[in-house]
Amino acid sequence: MEWIKEHQAYLLEEQTQKIKKKFEKDNEKRVADGEKEMKVTELNERLEPVKEMEKKFNKENKTGKVEAEGKGPTVEKIEAAITKLEQRVETMSLQAQDKEDNKEVALGTSKINYIDPRLTVVFSKKFNVPIEKFFSKALREKFEWAIKSVEEDWEF
Structure with missing residues (x-):
């Protein structure tokens, strides 16, 4: 805790020195250009952010909680992202299950080897279903005899 306070004091002092040096340089530049020097009130206005920072540090030291600066993601956005991820996991697990289930089944085997192509x-x-829906080009060439020899009223 002691180190934190020392560091905060260092940060405040560093910012104060930067602002004062900038103020002095601006004043020197104005004098060199023949303009009036800025007043002390201008310096006090420039030191306002340092005073705000000091108040923030004091509040953090009292409460023991550090407030995040800037905009962080809102709870709603995080919940929406979680929901999306859960849906992706669910769909991917279903796809993996389908793939696993279909590994041992050759879906085209019965169509080629066990069912008469004339049927x-x-x-x-x-x-009125196009034959292309059932047979690939290679199978259409293989079963060309069945396609040419069968009519709509053919019976097995």
């Missing part, structure tokens, strides 16, 4: 073609023609 898929009949369904496609009967319900």
Whole structure:
């Protein structure tokens, strides 16, 4: 606590010295330019921020709490950010679960190996669904015989 008070006193003294030197230089410049010197009241106005800082330091020392300067994020913004992050975590975990669940299932295998391609073609023609929705270009070339040989009323 002692060190903090010494440091605060040092900061206040340093600011005061800077302001006084600036005031003296400004006065010298005005005299060199042939203008009037500034009054002591101007110096007191310039020292006002130092007095405010001293009041702030005294208040902090009494309460033991340091007030943050400037604008920080509001509670609402932080809560909104947390909500967004929770939603992202939820969607990513669902995607990871889906990926894990589908690892062992080859979704196109039954379509190619176990279902007669003529059944898929009949369904496609009967319900006006483009065959491209069911078969890739390679499969359309492979099952071209089924596509050409089957009509809408074909039965297995």
